Amino acid sequence: MVARSSNTTQRRSIRPPANRSTRAVSACVVVIHGEGLGQRLELGEQAIVIGRSPDAELQINHRSISRQHCRIWRDATGYRVRDLDSTNKTFLNEQLVDEAELRDGDHIGVGDSVLKFMEQGSIEARYHEELYQLATSDPLTGLYNRRQFQELMEKEILRATRHARALSLALVDIDHFKPINDRHGHPAGDGVIRGIAQLLRHNARADQLIARIGGEEFALVYAEQSLAEATAAAERLRKAIAASPFDLGGAPAAVTVSIGVAQWQRGMSSLADLMRVADEQLYRAKKEGRNRVCRVVDAVA
């Protein structure tokens, strides 16, 4: 999972589907019916598994789908699908299949869900790409939106729990943002939000999940990182932001953030629990003077 720039939507000239005899350049699958509706996965060189398991590259959490339901991979001629001994079997265009070649527009049936296979560059693939971007990203910053953050974070929690791995979360809130809007106008405020989003990206790991979850509030996910590690990273981020002045009304002005950090702990039952702890720490950071990082003092690091 990665932070994305606002221009990740691929805009290519309209061209006919790739010649069937040549190897597909790349492709994607989109859930077009049932559980997971709208979920989309790009297919590249790596084989991917579709299933209920949190380890599946495309996880569809429904009882009709086996943990490891089917695999899609690419060989010399194009993409292929194979059933992985699933309970409810895999279907291609409503025909039971063990293994088959995939063609542009094919419907793959897994349990009660149907996925559509599309070669990139087709008009329909681009339509789904645009829809996906609209549904999952924040238009101002290009980061994930709150809804997508919740969906991806719930999967991270399942993974962390299953493999007993650390998982931490930082909530980042711009300090005294209202006066920026009041003094310099809403467009200048928007510019600051965009600038902070850029700083978050530049200071994050390439695969880090970053989202804008509120007006001037962001979430950063630290997968496989303890509370101490995430706090140290958040502290570096805070310093980097404080040291990057913004041009406001023609003069450089420091903009700072407050950050609350929390780690997924035994005893927490949902994302809401983790968010609540991080939010309490964010509130403490604000109360103690802003431009600081707070975490639960006596939490296990």
Ligand SMILES: Nc1nc2c(ncn2[C@@H]2O[C@H](COP(=O)(O)OP(=O)(O)OP(=O)(O)O)[C@@H](O)[C@H]2O)c(=O)[nH]1
């Ligand atoms: N420009 C702009 N402003 C926004 C956007 N979303 C929310 N806001 C503004 O963000 C401001 C948030 O203000 P407050 O929640 O009072 O917080 P603050 O002034 O940053 O103060 P502290 O958080 O306590 O440091 C409000 O004035 C909102 O109108 C947006 O997308 N663009």
